[in-house]
Amino acid sequence: MLLSVPSAQTGEFGRHQICSSAMVEMSKSEIVKNKMVRFTFAPVTTLLRIRFKFTATNQEGQALDYLSEVYLKQLILTMSDDTAIAGDCQLKFGDQTLTAVAAKSSNQIVVNLTQPVRIAKEYLEDNYVDIVLLPTTSSARLDFSAGLQNGKGEFTVASKDSPTGGFKAGVRYFLDRELKIVIQEDTMPDASYTDGGQMWDSQVVNDGAYTDAGNVW
Numbered sequence: 001m002l003l004s005v006p007s008a009q010t011g012e013f014g015r016h017q018i019c020s021s022a023m024v025e026m027s028k029s030e031i032v033k034n035k036m037v038r039f040t041f042a043p044v045t046t047l048l049r050i051r052f053k054f055t056a057t058n059q060e061g062q063a064l065d066y067l068s069e070v071y072l073k074q075l076i077l078t079m080s081d082d083t084a085i086a087g088d089c090q091l092k093f094g095d096q097t098l099t100a101v102a103a104k105s106s107n108q109i110v111v112n113l114t115q116p117v118r119i120a121k122e123y124l125e126d127n128y129v130d131i132v133l134l135p136t137t138s139s140a141r142l143d144f145s146a147g148l149q150n151g152k153g154e155f156t157v158a159s160k161d162s163p164t165g166g167f168k169a170g171v172r173y174f175l176d177r178e179l180k181i182v183i184q185e186d187t188m189p190d191a192s193y194t195d196g197g198q199m200w201d202s203q204v205v206n207d208g209a210y211t212d213a214g215n216v217w
Contacts, residue, residue, distance in 0.1 A: 007086035007106040011113045016132040046133040046167040052119045054179040071116035074147035079107040081140040085133045136166035154182040
């Protein structure tokens with residue numbers, strides 16, 4: 001069966017994973033009696049769940065203490081050795097394996113989050129990004145590229161070696177990564193207020209306070 005793990009994802013594991021069940025045998029008498037067929041489905045793709053924390057500095061390397069949270073809107077994962085992690089694949093029912101179709105595969109997955117993920121200076125238990133991968137057999141380097149909502153500056157995430165022997169089917173892998181932010185302070189908007197990942201329109205009055213319908217934040 002020809003299937004596909006998309007190279008453009010939304011961070012929703014259930015939307016992109018592929019599950020399969022082993023063959024179920026039924027006798028003729030069971031079929032005549034309309035017996036229920038009980039399949040046992042399990043993922044044949046791989047799940048990578050990534051949590052982030054961040055550090056922020058200006059161009060001189062000084063920590064920016066006023067920045068308490070940021071919002072991740074995009075994450076790009078690339079395998080350094082061109083290992084196929086997305087694209088067309090063939091499901092073999094005999095051994096329940098997925099095999100990439102080389103001509104239509106990709107070593108990169110772009111996750112555009114439907115809801116930006118809040119990142120703090122410490123790891124948060126419930127704020128993570130899910131990526132669905134094709135199982136792999138090679139060990140390569142995972143490179144990351146991050147995009148922040150309404151952010152200006154340089155955002156870097158350290159690379160990580162994949163597990164020895166690659167990513168196995170049906171396994172959920174957990175990974176913690178630090179997002180390093182270098183901000184050009186003179187390009188930051190003045191008096192902006194961030195709420196739930198959405199940037200409010202700001203109004204500057206006298207001392208730079210943010211106002212909303214006459215109520216000062």
